[in-house]
Amino acid sequence: MPEIDNPLTEAFYYILLALRRPNHGYGVIQEVEQITDGRVVLGAGTLYGALQTLQKRGWIKIHSADLDARRKKEYIITDLGKQVFQRERARLEELVENGKIMEEGRLEN
Amino acid sequence: MFKYRLYFNKAAMIEWLNEMSVKGWAMTHFFAGLYTFEECQPGKYVYQVDFGEKMFSVKDEYKELIHDTGAEIVQCWGYWIILRKLAASGAFELYTDTGSKIEYYIKIRRMFKIVTIIELVCIWWNLMAGIAGKNLYGFAFAFLLAVFAIALGNGAIWATNIINRLREAQSGIKIEKRRKVSVLLAAGLFFNSFAWIIQENVSRSILHFIQMAAVALLLAGIWDISKKRNV
Numbered sequence: 001m002p003e004i005d006n007p008l009t010e011a012f013y014y015i016l017l018a019l020r021r022p023n024h025g026y027g028v029i030q031e032v033e034q035i036t037d038g039r040v041v042l043g044a045g046t047l048y049g050a051l052q053t054l055q056k057r058g059w060i061k062i063h064s065a066d067l068d069a070r071r072k073k074e075y076i077i078t079d080l081g082k083q084v085f086q087r088e089r090a091r092l093e094e095l096v097e098n099g100k101i102m103e104e105g106r107l108e109n
Numbered sequence: 110m111f112k113y114r115l116y117f118n119k120a121a122m123i124e125w126l127n128e129m130s131v132k133g134w135a136m137t138h139f140f141a142g143l144y145t146f147e148e149c150q151p152g153k154y155v156y157q158v159d160f161g162e163k164m165f166s167v168k169d170e171y172k173e174l175i176h177d178t179g180a181e182i183v184q185c186w187g188y189w190i191i192l193r194k195l196a197a198s199g200a201f202e203l204y205t206d207t208g209s210k211i212e213y214y215i216k217i218r219r220m221f222k223i224v225t226i227i228e229l230v231c232i233w234w235n236l237m238a239g240i241a242g243k244n245l246y247g248f249a250f251a252f253l254l255a256v257f258a259i260a261l262g263n264g265a266i267w268a269t270n271i272i273n274r275l276r277e278a279q280s281g282i283k284i285e286k287r288r289k290v291s292v293l294l295a296a297g298l299f300f301n302s303f304a305w306i307i308q309e310n311v312s313r314s315i316l317h318f319i320q321m322a323a324v325a326l327l328l329a330g331i332w333d334i335s336k337k338r339n340v
Contacts (some may be wrong), residue, residue: 025173029178
């Protein structure tokens, strides 16, 4: 798997988060909308494209419990996807933490 | 009700379908430029167009997702997927972040580029037939195809302009504008094609008039394109 060095987009980050447990496409849209208080509403095209890309990267997979074709397809995060998510989360935490240095500067002046 | 339209600009087509919906006409079918409309409550639907992975079909996952979001697939045509949703259920946006919008327009541009190249090959083939004298209407077809090639080429430029605007939004740096191929040039080519088709059936003076008009339009088209370069 080739390494990806650029940060996750907001959509990818939230999709990975929503797929910590099995969920179908629309379920992801609803959960992301809910946890962001309606700020991030994923369009169907954006979500569909992201799900395809994330599967190709091996970060999510089809949830094996429902291979039954009549049921809605559900997805779940893979171990690799979890690693990527945690790495991104650590990076974001570092950014926020280091962001506090800005306040110190203001106090000194 | 049926209406015949040729759109090379997706945004203009969506706008038109939405206007028709506001007037109480909901689009239900599409076939090679022929749109079928059914009467509906004015403003009942909002339309969108997606670009699929395969021609004339979509995956079940895609169908499910569209259905779940309260929308429906009206028609698949080539790579285009015409969708609609009840206007009452809120805004209808398929692509909601810059990255996915850019990917969408890149796919559209690729299609326009490929079809334009195919058109250019057809033009070349018709020109050769015309020169060899095998096909009396070779030149006429070549000019007619050139009209389409310009429209398709403009489709690719339209997509490029949108991609540039989106990349500007990502980087905060302005990208130089690309110019369009003038419609006057297309009109000139069309007149030329017309003159070749009717040359045997009309008097010399009428033919000369049409040819003069064609040349004038071609020159105006070239002037128009070069003028835009300086803006």
